[in-house]
Each structure stands twice: as C-alpha cells, then as structure tokens.
Amino acid sequence: MPAPASLRVLELYCGIGGCAAALAALAAEGAAAEVAAAIDVNHLAVAVYRHNFPHPAAVRTLESLTAGELAAFGGDLWWLSPPCQPFTRRGLGRDLDDPRTASLLALAGRIGELRPPYVALENVPGFAGSATHARLRATLDGAGYEVRERLLCPTELGVPNRRRRFYLLAARRGFVDRITPSLPQPLSHPQGGRGAPPPGTAEPARMPLRPLAAYLDPAPAAELAVEPTLLDRYAGAVDLVDPADPAAIASCFTAAYGRSPVRSGSYLIVDRGPDGLPTAARRFSPREILRLLGFPADFTLPADLSLANAWRLAGNSLSVAAVRAVLAGIPELAGAPTAHPKVPGPAPRPGATACSSGDRRPEGRVMPG
Numbered sequence: 001m002p003a004p005a006s007l008r009v010l011e012l013y014c015g016i017g018g019c020a021a022a023l024a025a026l027a028a029e030g031a032a033a034e035v036a037a038a039i040d041v042n043h044l045a046v047a048v049y050r051h052n053f054p055h056p057a058a059v060r061t062l063e064s065l066t067a068g069e070l071a072a073f074g075g076d077l078w079w080l081s082p083p084c085q086p087f088t089r090r091g092l093g094r095d096l097d098d099p100r101t102a103s104l105l106a107l108a109g110r111i112g113e114l115r116p117p118y119v120a121l122e123n124v125p126g127f128a129g130s131a132t133h134a135r136l137r138a139t140l141d142g143a144g145y146e147v148r149e150r151l152l153c154p155t156e157l158g159v160p161n162r163r164r165r166f167y168l169l170a171a172r173r174g175f176v177d178r179i180t181p182s183l184p185q186p187l188s189h190p191q192g193g194r195g196a197p198p199p200g201t202a203e204p205a206r207m208p209l210r211p212l213a214a215y216l217d218p219a220p221a222a223e224l225a226v227e228p229t230l231l232d233r234y235a236g237a238v239d240l241v242d243p244a245d246p247a248a249i250a251s252c253f254t255a256a257y258g259r260s261p262v263r264s265g266s267y268l269i270v271d272r273g274p275d276g277l278p279t280a281a282r283r284f285s286p287r288e289i290l291r292l293l294g295f296p297a298d299f300t301l302p303a304d305l306s307l308a309n310a311w312r313l314a315g316n317s318l319s320v321a322a323v324r325a326v327l328a329g330i331p332e333l334a335g336a337p338t339a340h341p342k343v344p345g346p347a348p349r350p351g352a353t354a355c356s357s358g359d360r361r362p363e364g365r366v367m368p369g
C-alpha cells in the first residue's frame with residue numbers, strides 16, 4: 001500500500017517556527033506532515049527559523065504574495081499567526097483600522113479564492129469577536145468551511161506558564177465527525193457568544209501542573225539579574241514567581257520582556273530577606289521561555305542573536321503544546337498521539353546551548369472526546 005501523502009503546511013507569519021516545532025513533534029509520533037513554505041517579514045525571525053528547520057523560509061510581506069504564488073506552494077493547511085497588537089489593549093485594539101491587519105485581510109481574500117483544505121489561526125483572546133474575526137469568519141463560512149474555535153492556555157496542558165490564546169481551525173470536507181475527539185464541540189468562546197459551551201458542559205480535563213523548576217537553566221547567566229532599584233520602583237507591579245513553589249505559574253511572556261518590567265512576563269525570586277520578602281530577582285532566559293513554550297531540546301538560537309532580540313522573538317512565538325493540541329484536530333494529523341505536552345526530564349547540563357523540555361513519551365490525550 002502506498003504511504004499516505006504528507007500534509008503540506010504553509011506556515012504564514014512563521015516567526016521562529018512554533019508551528020514547525022509542533023508539526024515536528026507530531027511527525028515524530030507518526031503523523032505525515034511537512035512545511036511546504038514558511039514566510040515572515042522579519043529577517044531575524046527567519047534567520048532563527050532557518051537555523052533550526054530545513055524548510056524553505058522566505059522573508060516577504062504576506063500581502064505581496066499573489067494568488068498564483070500561494071497556489072504554487074500546494075498547501076493543504078495554511079497556518080496563520082498574524083500580529084496580535086490590533087487586538088490587544090496595549091496595541092490600542094484598533095482592529096480593522098490598524099495597518100497590521102491588512103495582511104490578514106489580504107490572506108482571507110486568498111483563502112476565499114484558493115480554498116485550501118484546512119486553515120488554522122492563532123491570536124490573542126481579543127481577536128475573538130473583533131471585526132477582523134467577523135470578516136475572516138464570513139470568508140470561511142462563505143467558502144463552505146466548517147469552523148471550530150476555542151481558547152486554550154498551556155496551563156490546561158500542565159505547563160506552568162500562562163498564554164491563553166484563541167485558536168481557529170477550519171476545514172472544507174469531512175471534518176466535523178473526525179475532529180470531534182480532539183476538539184470537543186461546542187468550543188468555548190471568550191465573550192460567551194457564538195460557540196459558547198451550553199450550561200453544564202464540562203471543561204476539558206486539566207493536566208496536573210508540572211513544577212516551574214523543571215524548566216529552569218541550571219546555571220543562569222549573570223546578565224539576567226534584575227537591578228534592585230527596579231524591584232523597588234515597581235514593587236507590587238512586577239510579577240515575581242518562586243521557583244521553589246511547585247504551584248508557581250509564570251505569566252505570559254510577551255515581546256516586551258526585558259524592556260518593560262510590567263505585564264510582559266514574570267521574574268524569578270532569587271533571594272529573600274529575613275522578613276521573607278524578595279530581595280533579589282532575575283529574568284527568565286530566552287531558553288527558559290522557549291522551554292516553557294514547548295520548543296524541543298535541539299532548538300537553538302544563533303550565537304549572534306542579542307538577548308533583547310531573543311526575548312522579543314520568543315515572546316512573539318507560540319505554545320508548541322497548545323498548537324499540537326489544535327493540529328491534532330486535523331484528521332490527517334490526528335492518528336498520532338495528541339498534544340500531551342511532554343513531561344520535563346532532568347534539567348539540561350550546564351553550558352548546554354539547546355532549549356530543553358526534557359521530552360519523554362506522551363502519556364495520553366489532551367482533551368477527552
């Protein structure tokens with residue numbers, strides 16, 4: 001019998017390759033998928049992508065791609081992680097009026113035209129219910145797609161790091177029955193509007209939380225230390241987590257981590273005074289953040305990438321565990337064990353340059369059917 005054809009994925013707004021990492025994990029478990037092309041306008045992000053993945057990766061604006069160019073990739077699945085600033089408070093939430101939405105609207109037009117078998121999108125929760133969301137839905141609905149949407153946070157998958165995101169998965173044929181086991185319907189909706197679970201619907205089972213300490217560098221770099229004056233100045237506003245606390249959960253790391261001390265990600269408590277109050281703290285390293293995001297042990301950052309840029313790129317990326325859970329809703333990828341994020345193993349060796357999630361075999365399915 002011939003081997004089943006590999007699912008060809010277009011990784012749009014690819015960044016450093018969060019979707020590629022999720023596909024690699026699914027492929028390692030038997031799913032047949034390959035990235036046909038990865039595209040992003042940011043040359044630094046594409047450099048990190050190329051440093052880690054052999055897939056063709058291009059620095060382009062997505063709105064500059066013609067229908068002919070997009071069709072030539074032969075993508076079965078278009079994965080989209082468009083910029084989130086138009087849908088965040090910090091980014092002023094300008095939605096359709098934000099120029100950063102233009103590329104997504106252009107792609108929505110191409111989706112209506114070319115109708116790839118599957119479309120997936122990741123964004124901040126504020127995307128749900130936006131006018132841009134409504135436009136995309138109108139295109140997908142008009143082109144005959146079945147659409148599933150949900151919010152998912154890696155903490156639901158046992159990862160001690162908040163990153164609640166909106167995920168959309170759309171399929172043209174034969175999707176509903178087969179997707180049900182991994183993306184239960186109806187999917188939750190942030191504003192309790194369309195797609196909100198009916199009263200009494202059980203939340204998907206949560207995985208036990210793994211300790212934050214399992215994700216930390218054994219010998220953190222001195223440059224991660226937080227200036228004591230900053231701790232004083234932002235006391236109460238900085239989110240401090242204690243690595244000795246097995247229930248500690250780091251807040252969402254954003255692209256502003258390292259620049260803005262407030263609401264851009266947690267800091268780690270390094271020392272306490274006699275009164276028990278924190279007296280020293282440090283930032284998470286980019287590798288620690290990537291580990292929390294679920295990037296594999298062999299994912300590395302180029303040696304010439306600055307700390308500031310590494311934080312920015314990691315903060316823009318994806319929860320690989322959550323993406324795996326979403327992608328497992330695609331019939332061609334569902335054969336593989338679903339996206340149970342792997343259990344961290346021993347901490348990486350001092351001096352190791354790779355990110356480590358200390359992967360072991362997955363132990364079960366994320367979401368019961």
Ligand code: SAH
Pocket residue numbers: 013014015016017018019039040041042045060061062063081082083084103313316317318
């Ligand atoms: N999912 C990615 C990151 C997505 S963040 C990862 O895993 O790293 C959004 C990305 O969209 C950024 O990398 C940004 O450079 C890219 N981007 C923004 N506008 C774009 C446009 N018009 N064309 C192509 N890429 C764009």
